[in-house]
Amino acid sequence: MITALTSAYARTVRKESGGPGLLLAHGGGGSVESNFGAILDALAEGHSVVGVDYPGTGGTPRATEPLELDELADQLVAAADAEGLERFAVLGYSLGGNVAVRIAARYPQRVTALVLTASFARAGHxxxxxxxxxxxxxxxxxxxxxxxxxxxxxxxxxxxxxxxxxxxxxxxxxxxxxxxxxxGDHAALVKGADLRADLARIDVPALVIATTADPLVPLEVQRELADSLPGARWAELATGHLPFVENPGEWAELVTGYLAGLPTDRG
Known part of the structure; x- marks a missing residue:
């Protein structure tokens, strides 16, 4: 069962299994439930899952000032702290991939792995x-x-x-x-986004799952993300930008299979 906790800043969604921590960073215009709900049970079979709804979505009030990527990253880590998760992998979808990368850059000793889906290193024109x-x-x-x-x-x-x-x-x-x-506030974060400097200094296991029929974030943009992340593995999912709609089962298998294959001392 999903448990929702509301703080002064953000609504936190958690699903506990007693396994290693897994943070969920959702996409722009989405929420933890809308982006990850279809695979949440599969993720929670082996992980203690925590996600935060960004301002203006789910149960989180809309922000009164423009959003900042650092703030979204810090809110998700604060939710992990509240749930007692010292170390964790981060699954980022779309804009959430940027949030996941920023978490790894700001908290390098706490992140055990990254899984980035339908995401990008820089927005481009x-x-x-x-x-x-x-x-x-x-x-x-x-x-x-x-x-x-x-x-x-x-x-x-x-x-x-x-x-x-x-x-x-x-x-x-x-x-x-x-x-x-x-x-719209989430979408505004994309303008000018460039995470290549962050990516270059990240040193954790990483998997980039490319949505190969994605009209929003084309394949070459997703490939640039993988090329910018040292040692990243590459996997392909034959969907558009919504893997949770078009093929949630295979998406869940790619994520859980990769995380299950990591050394246990990273959990």
Whole structure:
């Protein structure tokens, strides 16, 4: 059962097994439940799992100031402290990959491994322009138009092609209805993001899981992340940007299989 704890800063989601610690860093416009809920039971079979909903999503109030990556990283580590986790692996999805990398850079003695999915080392012009538009539509409160941007950027071309017109419209309606108030704030963090300096000094086991049919974060952008992280292993998942929608079972297997193969003294 998921347990939620709300502090003055953020809502923490935890699922305990007594195993080694695993922190979850979700993506922009998501939450721990929406991004990891489909694989949470599998992750918790061997790990004590802790995640934090960023400001403006889940049960966490929206921030009154622009978000900072360091603050998101520190909030997640604070949640680990509250749960008694001294050391932990970090699973970062999309923007959460940036959060995971920043945690490893700021707390190198505490991170045992990184698993980064559908993420990037730097935004570049393309992702920067997309998230500019994303953040502006969110600021204007135009949920339907934002959903019409995000749906084709999130699903793989194959999945989108196989949907009926009504299914596409339902996906748009569902995205607009569920989009959190702080999602635009999350998207604004992407503009100008460049984690290459952090990545170069990280010295922990790492796995980059690339979503190979991802229209939002193209494969070459994900490859740059792996190339920037010394010694990182590479795995591929044939999905769009939402592995928890298109193939959660294989995603969970890649994550848990990799973590299970690490030396036990890192847990």
């Amino acid at each position: 393309r992702l920067g322009l997309i998230t500019d538009l994303w953040a502006e539509l969110a600021r204007r409160g135009d949920g339907e138009l934002l959903a019409r941007l995000l749906v084709p950027l999130s699903l793989s071309p194959q999945v989108l092609k196989g949907m009926t017109g009504e299914q596409v419209e339902e996906a748009v309606r569902a995205t607009a209805a569920s989009y959190p108030p702080g999602g």
